[in-house]
Amino acid sequence: MDLKLQKIIPQLITVLVVVLVFGFFTYNAQINMENRGIDFGYGFLSQESSFDVQFSLIEYDGSHSYFRAYLVGLLNTILVSVIGIIIATILGVIVGVARLSPNYLINQFAAFYVEFFRNIPLLLQIFFWYFAALRALPLPQDADAMLGVFFLTIKGLYVPAFIWENLNIFLYSIVAAIIAIVVIRIHARKVQETQGKQLPVFWISIGLIFILPLLSFLIGGVSLSFEIPKLKQLAATSFKYEGGISLPPELIALTLSLALYTATFIAECVRAGIQGVGKGQKEAAASIGLNPNQVLKLVVMPQALRIIIPPTTNQYLNLTKNSSLAAAIAYPDLVLVFAGTALMQTGKAIEIVSITMLTYLSLSISISILMNWYNKKIAIKEK
């Protein structure tokens, strides 16, 4: 009885303290807001926002609601995070493997890259890429076309827009190709397990993913044309490109700096993962006749991934949260649009900051859940 009580009382006290402290601040905030005539409420979300945003994935202008502005910011945050994570992962794996390369030049270069980029504050890198790039890029009228259709200028990267006809048929063909590949893989595994034969799955997959969409063009009535950006004069020395798709320099600079920075940490995770696999494992794999590719694919990577995934998840979370530095260079992410402009125009500080915090929390938890699921999937299954 006494022992039980001794266990419970500290916990009760902890709960009580948390509740009291939280209650104290809530109570204070309430009184303070009342004294200053500030209303609390989320009703403003449906009001007209009356400000415009530079770059949006969904249709938006100032006549839409604050909630719509929130979605614009959220989607922009997700966009920069997803692109950043993809680039950082690819770059991180390459650099991580390169650091283990026996080639002196390659591993030293990789080591230099890692040490250089991870030791400079991210905000500084963002400013550098943005303002250095702005200074270095040509004005629209001076830009030379890359491959005839891409224009990289101080006002952004202009790329041709795709104009599709019967886009759905094209998409179906890709889905069909993916299903076919999955079926063939399952079949190939069966063949290998029952007859010991290996089918050239890789080449069949490549063939399928090209041939099916190609067929959709030839017989499915799909057609694709490009809209190439054209130079437009705004004033004597003011130009811009029209048509096509324009990616603002803010997006490019932010994605680039986030990816370059985070890739250094991912590279270290990858290196640690590969080095964490015992040398004996590789030797044993080689001794049973696996070729180097198979050693990497079947023995080293499955074990290395278990070491790589958890710290890499952290890096993904960091990248997502670091994307909030966007506000410094005018990329309209959640913090700039919602916790910035919307907060200022409405004055609803507590409401907006709480929504923003919850949003980042949900984003981070989603990434965590996804990565934990993947980690479980590749974990060693004890039999």
Add this chain to the structure above:
Amino acid sequence: MFKYLKQLTSLVAMVAVLFTFTTETMAAKKSKTLKNTQKKGFVRCGVSQGLPGFSNADAAGNWTGIDVDVCRAVAAAVLGDANKVKFTPLSAKERFTALTSGEIDILSRNTTWTLSRDADIGLTFVGVNFYDGQGFMVRKSSGITSTSQFKDGISACTNIGTTTELNMRDFFNSKGISYEPVAFEKADEVVAAYDAGRCDTYTTDKSGLAAQRTKMSNPDDHIVLPETVSKEPLGPVVRQGDSVWEDIVRWSLNAMIEAEEYGITSSNADSMKTSDNPAVKRLVGAEGELGAAFGLDNEWSLRIIKQVGNYGESYKRNIADTGILPDRGPNELWTKGGILYVPPAR
């Protein structure tokens, strides 16, 4: 068991003390801000992060500008020394939260007086110390001389968290022009991006444009277009709910303007005590009991005029002589064709 009980009671006692402490301060006297300011010995003033003419720090950390002078005037009135001010540089986004949360007591940061700000978010505007309007700056080489030459697709750099963002939309919508807003958190980045050529135009209050123009790599390459697209009455702001403090700040500003009207300057203020005009005598504390209403002595306005100067002196020192806006325009006294008109101090 006893052990925990003892801990528990001390905890409860601690929390109870905290609560009584706050309820005591909650129910405080009307002039809480004044009392706190006198106790601390300095006025806590929120200013911009550097806008020449309005609030700008030099290399030694000395703040100057007409917005700064409002805070100095309050310090002179309340504490007797115009230098007893602690300046907090704030971004447009931070400013109102800093004020409502009690981090500063006066926000004097080229802030536009609007209905929603005044009524909605726990603020009170006490007056106008600069009548402004939003304008546009372009590169001279663009050949643009009027906003009517703007074309679809123009990109405009500005700050977030300002009325500028809203006016910009109203302006371009009314003209039916599509535009690309590029909004930064800090003014320095706006200037850098516009200067680099990211935007075709830079829009903010005209006084701000004139001041920021001086920061460009080559100021003469840029012009401010003649059109004014909005009303921007800029003035100091205080927290809602302390009407005595509100009155002190309002009348510190009014005293500066009225002093100019009656020709009282920092150099002749003392000699004005013997003036024949009772309005002048009231302002220099030689007649009436004006300070008592705020809980101040009678020489509060005399100290403002002697230490900070009248509005005209402040304008000349900060805005005209620095070449930002030599022409006072609407910020001239009503007696001289401007719209500066303050209620009488009596």
